[in-house]
Amino acid sequence: xxxxxxxxxxxxxxxxxxxxxxxxxxxxxxxxxxxxxxxxxxxxxxxxxxxxxxxxxxxxxxxxxxxxxxxxxxxxxxxxxxxxxxxxxxxxxxxxxxxxxxxxxxxxxxxxxxxxxxxxxxxxxxxxxxxxxxxxxxxxxxxxxxxxxxxxxxxxxxxxxxxxxxxxxxxxxxxxxxxxxxxxxxxxxxxxxxxxxxxxxxxxxxxxxxxxxxxxxxxxxxxxxxx
DNA sequence: AAGTGATCATAA
DNA sequence: TTATGATCACTT
Numbered sequence: 459x460x461x462x463x464x465x466x467x468x469x470x471x472x473x474x475x476x477x478x479x480x481x482x483x484x485x486x487x488x489x490x491x492x493x494x495x496x497x498x499x500x501x502x503x504x505x506x507x508x509x510x511x512x513x514x515x516x517x518x519x520x521x522x523x524x525x526x527x528x529x530x531x532x533x534x535x536x537x538x539x540x541x542x543x544x545x546x547x548x549x550x551x552x553x554x555x556x557x558x559x560x561x562x563x564x565x566x567x568x569x570x571x572x573x574x575x576x577x578x579x580x581x582x583x584x585x586x587x588x589x590x591x592x593x594x595x596x597x598x599x600x601x602x603x604x605x606x607x608x609x610x611x612x613x614x615x616x617x618x619x620x621x622x623x624x625x626x627x628x629x630x631x632x633x634x635x636x637x638x639x640x641x642x643x644x645x646x647x648x649x650x651x652x653x654x655x656x657x658x659x660x661x662x663x664x665x666x667x668x669x670x671x672x673x674x675x676x677x678x679x680x681x682x683x684x685x
Numbered sequence: 686a687a688g689t690g691a692t693c694a695t696a697a
Numbered sequence: 698t699t700a701t702g703a704t705c706a707c708t709t
Contacts, residue, residue: 693705
């Protein structure tokens, strides 16, 4: 049971060639190569696909709030694809520090740091395909075009304003065109502090920014290449 | 079927 | 507790 961790890639082309090396592999094959067991219980393998691909490609950020390939400024995201070839889930971007987001700017935010350049790795996500058999697709590097970047910025500024001005109860996942804010917690009892209506601190669920599946679906269509 | 809110595993 | 990796599961 030897676990291996690739060294960090030093260029985009090196990163892409590593993607090519795992393209077409099944989850079981990749896990086998890395010496990692795959649980049979779906609840015990949430996030496993992403972790396996991280290990294979050589991410460096670990548990830090930074892009996965820190030196290259690239964030790795898997994109589970349903039977229709479209993403079947939203994409978690970053957790939110509710008490300090109001001090941030879009360009200085961890959300922007992670979204400015993303390595998307499509993976079969159709629930009818046994998890072990699901194949890894063709990874590709992406940056938002000017129009999409403006929409992301607008979403972020609107959502951040809600958080900063104590509108926690009015803020829900229906807000934002590309970005949304949703709970990101161990469970509904794991609370943290945020701002209430009067600018006071109140206990609330931790939140994170997510990309809507509709948006990531547009991305993969533009870049064209799924399995 | 989609969309939103809740949850699971693990590291530091 | 907060960060990482997300997907599960209930509501609409």
